[in-house]
Structures are given as structure tokens and as C-alpha cells.
Amino acid sequence: MRYGTTDVLHGVGFTAGPGEVVALLGPNGAGKTTTIEILEGFRLPSAGHVRVLGQEPGKGDEVWRAKLGVVLQSWRDHGRWRVRELLDHLGRYYRPYSTPERPRPFDTDELIATVGLTGHAHARIGKLSGGQRRRLDVAIGIVGRPELLFLDEPTAGFDPHARRDFHDLVHRLSDLEGMTILLTTHDLAEAEKLADRILVLAGGRIIADGSPDQLSRQVAGKSEVIWTHGGRRHVHTTDDPTAFVRDLFRRHERGISELEVRRSSLEDTYMALVQRHETGQQREEVAAL
Numbered sequence: 001m002r003y004g005t006t007d008v009l010h011g012v013g014f015t016a017g018p019g020e021v022v023a024l025l026g027p028n029g030a031g032k033t034t035t036i037e038i039l040e041g042f043r044l045p046s047a048g049h050v051r052v053l054g055q056e057p058g059k060g061d062e063v064w065r066a067k068l069g070v071v072l073q074s075w076r077d078h079g080r081w082r083v084r085e086l087l088d089h090l091g092r093y094y095r096p097y098s099t100p101e102r103p104r105p106f107d108t109d110e111l112i113a114t115v116g117l118t119g120h121a122h123a124r125i126g127k128l129s130g131g132q133r134r135r136l137d138v139a140i141g142i143v144g145r146p147e148l149l150f151l152d153e154p155t156a157g158f159d160p161h162a163r164r165d166f167h168d169l170v171h172r173l174s175d176l177e178g179m180t181i182l183l184t185t186h187d188l189a190e191a192e193k194l195a196d197r198i199l200v201l202a203g204g205r206i207i208a209d210g211s212p213d214q215l216s217r218q219v220a221g222k223s224e225v226i227w228t229h230g231g232r233r234h235v236h237t238t239d240d241p242t243a244f245v246r247d248l249f250r251r252h253e254r255g256i257s258e259l260e261v262r263r264s265s266l267e268d269t270y271m272a273l274v275q276r277h278e279t280g281q282q283r284e285e286v287a288a289l
């Protein structure tokens with residue numbers, strides 16, 4: 001993807017299979033939204049090949065569009081409508097695309113309950129809180145029971161409870177409905193919890209692609225060993241926690257309690273990957289001078 005003379009995506013290549021949950025991670029400006037917008041058909045790529053549900057997104061017809069669900073970063077219209085009224089209204093557009101395997105739309109009350117808005121079904125949308133509005137955005141995205149769902153920072157503004165409900169919802173949608181889900185998030189714990197696969201974008205390139213475990217293995221992460229001995233808490237960082245713990249017990253046969261080994265988190269892995277990419281970029285720039 002090129003804007004003017006600037007390439008913002010370079011050779012971004014990946015496939016996602018049915019029912020897969022893929023998280024797109026990356027620093028601000030990495031190209032996540034641009035990638036999603038191309039897949040949704042909102043932006044035409046300057047070059048390359050894109051197929052979404054067998055179709056070139058820019059040429060998708062209504063039947064194709066009805067199979068997609070989109071939750072954008074934020075939008076604030078329909079303030080005078082009521083929650084149930086809007087979902088019922090939007091759902092009707094999907095009726096002609098209903099199939100026996102995939103009845104469309106979702107039952108409105110079931111959908112409202114699914115996103116936890118039953119108590120606000122008759123509230124005016126303009127009066128919802130930020131988190132409630134975001135729940136409604138998700139409901140709007142899935143009202144047509146899509147085969148493929150795009151979620152751009154879906155949990156921004158959610159309280160911990162709403163976040164957990166949302167995570168359960170994503171699991172249900174992928175496991176029970178077989179929905180393929182592509183989401184962007186800056187919450188690494190969320191990505192780790194939800195995604196079967198993580199793509200890390202930096203500077204418009206995919207710098208890592210794999211399950212959270214596979215990514216950790218790409219970066220030789222250190223582990224933290226935390227233990228209490230004689231009432232004092234100790235922390236040690238090591239490449240080989242097994243050897244360290246064996247040695248620890250050899251040195252102190254008794255008196256060790258509350259032993260914990262913490263592997264590097266996805267956050268550590270992510271930071272290391274992005275830093276490695278940025279250092280490589282700087283080296284390339286210096287070499288070009």
C-alpha cells in the first residue's frame with residue numbers, strides 16, 4: 001500500500017483459515033488499520049493480491065458483504081435511536097442472506113443479552129457510556145452472523161468485567177459459530193488470551209507470525225525465578241530456569257517456599273521483536289548513508 005510516494009505496507013502476506021482468531025499487533029502507525037481496511041474493501045491496495053472469502057475485496061457484491069462483520073475503531077452516530085430498535089432495524093438487512101446453516105440475522109434479544117446490554121435495550125444510544133457504546137458496536141458488527149469478523153481495538157474503554165465478557169464472546173463466536181476473527185489490539189494479554197495466531201506488524205512489514213508460544217520461542221527469552229527463603233523474597237533472571245532451580249535446591253535443602261518460575265511474557269517477546277526490527281532499520285539507514 002502506497003500513499004503518494006510513501007509505502008506504508010510492504011509485502012504483507014498471510015492467510016487465515018475458518019474459525020481462526022488472528023490478532024494484529026504493532027506500534028502506532030505500523031499499518032494495522034490500513035491492512036484491515038484493505039481486507040474490508042474500504043481501501044484499494046496499490047499492488048498485490050488479496051482474497052477474502054474467495055473475493056477481491058474492492059469488487060465484493062452485497063452477498064459477499066453480508067458475510068462480513070466490521071467493528072471500526074470508533075463511530076458515534078445513531079445517537080437518537082434506541083439500542084433494540086437499531087439492532088432490529090440493521091438485522092432486517094441481513095434477512096435476504098439467511099441460509100439454513102447460517103440463519104441471519106441474530107435474534108435481537110439474544111444478541112442484546114450476548115453483549116450484556118439487556119438492561120439498556122430501550123436506552124437512547126446517545127446516553128450510553130463509552131463501554132456500553134462499544135458493546136453496541138460489537139453487537140452491530142455481529143448482527144448479520146458474519147463468517148468473518150474484523151474488530152479494530154474492540155475493547156478500548158472496557159472495564160475488566162466487560163473485557164472478560166467480551167473475551168468469552170469471542171471464544172463463543174469462533175468455537176460455536178465457526179467465525180474467523182481478525183482483531184487489532186494494544187493489549188498484549190488480550191491477544192495472548194484470544195488469538196490462535198499473532199501477526200506483529202512494524203513499519204508496514206510482518207516481523208513475526210505464529211502462536212503466542214511460537215513467538216516466545218523466536219526470542220530467546222529469559223525467565224524469572226522467584227522464591228522465598230528464610231522469610232525473604234528473592235528474584236533471579238536466568239536463561240536456564242531448570243538448572244537454576246536444581247542448584248537452588250542443592251544449596252538450600254530446606255526452607256524454600258513460594259517458588260515461582262515466570263517465563264517471558266508476550267509483552268517481553270513483543271518488545272524484543274519490535275526493538276530488534278527498529279535496530280535493524282537503523283543499521284540499514286546507517287549503511288545507506
Ligand SMILES: Nc1ncnc2c1ncn2[C@@H]1O[C@H](COP(=O)(O)OP(=O)(O)OP(=O)(O)O)[C@@H](O)[C@H]1O
Pocket residue numbers: 003008026027028029030031032033034035
Ligand atoms: N490517508 C492516508 N494518507 C497518507 N498516509 C496515511 C493515510 N492513512 C494512514 N496513513 C499512514 O499509514 C501508516 C499506517 O497507518 P495505520 O492507521 O494503518 O496504522 P495503525 O497500525 O493502525 O496505527 P494505530 O495503532 O495508531 O491505530 C501511518 O504512518 C499513517 O500515517
